[in-house]
Amino acid sequence: MIRTEKLISKMKEIVGEAHLIRDSDRLKTLRIDGKRPKVLVYPGDTEEVSRIVAYAFDHTLAIIPMGNGTKIEVGNPPEKVDILLSTQRLNRITDCDCDNLTLTAESGITLKEVQKRLAQEGRGYFIPLDPPFTEKATLGGIIATNSSGPRRYMYGTARDLVIGMKAVFPNGDIVVSGGKTVKNVSGYDLSKLLIGSYGTLGVICEMTFKLLPIPEKEVTVLIPFIRLEDGDAFVQEIIDSQLLPSSIDTLNRPAMERLKPPVSLTEETRYLVAIGLDGVMEGIEREISELRERGKKYQSLDPLILYSQEHQSFWSALRDFSETLKRQRILFLSFKSNFLISKGGEVMKRYEKIMSQTGIESALIWRSGNGILYSYLFPGRSLKSKMESMIELIRQLTSEAIKNEGNMMVESAPTILKKKISVWGEMRPEYQVMRRLKEEIDPRGIFSPGRFIGGI
Amino acid sequence: MNRDQMIEELSKIVGKENVLFSETDLLLYGYDASLFKAKPDCIVLPNSTEEVSQIVKFAHREKIPIVARGSGTNLSGGTIPARGGIVIHFSRMNRVLEIDIKNQRAVVEPGVFTLTLKNQLARYGYVYQPDPASERVSTFGGNFGENSGGPHCLKYGVTTNHVLGAEIVLPDGEIIWVGGKALDHPGYDLTGLLVGSEGTLGIATKLVLRIVPKPEAVKTMLAIYNSLEDAGRTVSAIIAEGIVPATLEMLDRLTIKAVEESIHAGFPLDAEAVLLIEIDGLKDGMERLAERIIEICKENRAREVKAARTEEERAQLWAGRKGAFGAVARLRPNYLVCDGTVPRTKLPEVLTRVMEVGKKYNLPIANVFHAGDGNLHPLILFDERNEEELKKVHLAGSEILKICAEAGGTISGEHGIGTEKKKEMFFVFTPKDISAMRKVKRAFDPEDLFNPGKVLPEVQT
């Protein structure tokens, strides 16, 4: 108890009374897998983050960094959490250099706000990232979880778009890597290490992104199929062509039906291939007609073309699929599988089969150009009684992905289930190096202890 | 351990004929495309991952330093055996193991030349995008080690964006895979960390590369200028307009002269600078984009803008660009390439300051560089037999890097730190930044056996 009092008075000293929460009822609502933090702090700048972390380091207190908490549930249950460190007040754009096509901002600002600002600059710019939780995801949270969306097909992911970073390391050091040049090989690329590190190596405080001008035109082509084999063959042909879609996602029927707002599709549609097109007018027009023609070759039903508002809301519905479920208070589990690009159709088919055997409804969204599949399972109320079959199901789905040179992680699941499975999929030999990195950088194990792969 | 014993042990692993140690060999493997020299104890030419692993295990046991080497064309002293030891040369591990069109990946051994793969891909209508000007001889191991760039990296990103996985021999000889053909493996992005680590963390024995269908159309243009600053301003203006061409390369007067004397690319001898601009992608709308670029060139006082009309004309222009370093090398006995990189908005101002440095030290400077990336390559010409010039050239190089750092840029965009720019690391990093990097080094190589003495300067802690 004395320790907690000391911790809180120290935190007050650093961030000020107004920027900390210690009320136990409030903290109860912030439990992570049942673990309640002793204090929630809102540092106002990187310097304050550094002082908080240095204190935690000296006293071996566990810290979990957090943005708006949209993905805080991902990972193993933490071993311990003393300080929950919110980046919400680190919310400034520190350098908006559109002429150089770069932007630097702090981690607590939402991507949405940054995009709004960029759209108003000059001819209009954007960060080519479209991760889930459109309204609430912060830059720091997106980067720390390597979160991405459908347009990664054209624009890549954080590892392609983040060129500089400022982070507070576990000993309290403020560490900078990269910068605002689009090419940079000065020293090790620490940004790459922090991208997707899920709060286990430090607090990401500031990032520099590459920007692009907003495309002249954006359109969606929805191509319905009755058979997955046809949709798959069509997708593989597009990937192998010289067309340049920005995104290619394939949805099964349950996924389509849960989209909000829904798309109007015929009864017979079982699978929907959604293709996003960004670019110049002339190109888009030709691409639409080519997609139509190529679809016919594979028995597609009549395509639907979505423009402007309809186009935008389709993709946000898709991106925010899990958020919508949460808002509706629907119980679900979700997994992310990766595998060889060409094997997506097969994997999807196998997944449907495995899941239907358990009698549980499942919505599937296959990022078809990237070899990634998001599965959502709706076990209904009585999860407890289904625990064993869930564990077996996860094992089967994981081994299917591994067979195709990939793996599977559990993105969302109740704590009781998480405790019984390997959230991050099967461990590979490279894990030993990850472990050593963690030990060198965070020797006292204070950052998000136990949450990451292999209990890192 | 004495050298004879070392050679004997290594011969057991790779065979006698694959261990080199003659005086000539030690000399040949003791330098690279930088200005540094040192001598290894011996050179080994392994033929498989297993052999590499055994060599490393042996070296690890005996605490002998190891330097991985491709073609030795790096420009930062990256392959100089600063503390002697064993050089592992990958000339025999030069197989393209797999071209997997369906999954858009190629798997290569580290000794494959960049262009060799590209030529093989052409048959399938596929490309590997990064294109260092040295691609005819640079190896994938070297590209991986330096995170190399090239003209097309403006639009497509550098080596790190195209290496998705690797088989790695760790400093204790253990073999692991990082990343792979599939994207988004759970865990830290070790591949991203290893690319550009200059052989100091792990040795790649296989690389998984991203390959993509070749663009439908391409258009190459040459803009000609009477002033270097105008060319620089055009680059800033094109980027500010939000146009990201596939390439945006600049050559200045001295470079043009050298190129024309040796390659005859068709660059006008009386120009102060030319820009080599290429756009690619869908054929639709390409003309309109090209016209807009030409307009911007004209607004920034381009004297003339020519478009390549045939594939031969295009190839000729590119031969001029790719052969530029070699051409400049004929002007004087030696050159030092600086690799400072700046925000694109700072290009005109930094170019002017770079030329002032040349005047200050009375050394000729030729510029040929990846302008669209803000990645300068001033080539400072000198004669290393002249001690005074040798001293001056290092001072001038360092001063140019300082200018780049002060302009919000960095000291190396693609050539690496090696032994050459360790001091200058402090222009852009604090001792704390360096200590953080050192932790990474320790996690991989606690005994400092892989390419010791590179990249990280000493810091007092």
Ligand SMILES: Cc1cc2nc3c(=O)[nH]c(=O)nc-3n(C[C@H](O)[C@H](O)[C@H](O)COP(=O)(O)OP(=O)(O)OC[C@H]3O[C@@H](n4cnc5c(N)ncnc54)[C@H](O)[C@@H]3O)c2cc1C
């Ligand atoms: C004329 C000329 C033009 C050039 N143009 C460009 C250009 O446009 N863009 C550019 O980026 N560079 C350029 N360079 C620099 C150089 O060619 C590149 O850095 C190239 O990638 C080096 O390849 P290499 O095979 O010669 O590697 P080396 O010089 O042999 O090695 C480079 C580094 O990689 C490490 N390494 C080698 N093999 C392995 C391995 N298997 N595993 C781990 N590490 C390894 C080495 O230890 C060293 O640190 C140019 C050089 C010259 C001389």
